[in-house]
Amino acid sequence: MAEAKAPHAAPSLPSSREDTCPRCGGGFHCGANDPGPCACSGLVLPPALQAELRAQYAGCLCVRCLAELARTTT
Template sequence: MSAAAPDETCPRCGSALRCGVADAGPCPTCSGLALPAALRQQLRQDYTGCLCRRCLLELGAALLGEPERRPVDPPAR
């Protein structure tokens, strides 16, 4: 089965996403993510739509006090 085309935009960062919460199978965006109950509650209060996987991971890391992961620039030659 091929991936469905994006049908929504993440309200936090504006990237395209495919929310599958109403589909028969697992949602491709949030399937497998273990989001703390406090974060899920905060998301319901702050947003009316689904967030992309990257934003969910960033917010989960921030809630748990983990440092934000950013790509490291290669050393200058």
């Protein structure tokens, strides 16, 4: 069974929203509602890590943090 892709933001977020990563505090653009694929859609995170992140953080993390987490859990 394939690993799940990185979680996306809630569908109600506007595409122009600028966010602050709750993990590192850096600014980023959540592209979950953009016409093209979100930058995080190419990342693969294990389901257990996704569950942990959902429990720990209310919103999306920046691509840099998600990529770091993906590297350290594989």
